[in-house]
Amino acid sequence: MKAILLRRPGGPEALEYVEVPTPVPGEGKVLVKADTIGVSMPEVLVRRGTYAWMPPLPAIPGIELSGTVSLRNAEAARFALDSLLEGDGFEPSVPRKFFGWPVDPPVVS
DSSP: OEEEEESSOOSGGGEEEEEOOOOOOOTTEEEEEEEEEEOOHHHHHHHHTOOSSOOOSSBOOOOEEEEEEEEEOGGGTTSOTTOEEEEOOOOTTSOSSEEEEESSOSEEO
16 A cells, blocks of 8 residues: 655655555454545644654654544454544554554544
């Protein structure tokens, strides 16, 4: 899958469009295909290297998103495939096109 990757702080040129492995959901998580990803001012400040808390780099920006469940394990059976999920606060190193989500996400629609 493709992702935007930040390896070092800088201007927009510091963002790289790269191929990364599609994650596999771990125990207690579902795999969500992201349809919409928001990038807010904290991500801009991280890219610039001026945010008060800097994630470990490399990082993939965009922590606010919505998407659909594309894969689940037995612990996440209450989430139907293709059900909609939305939320924020994801790990900055996890690819955003698909990502693992805890069984108790912030919002279920």
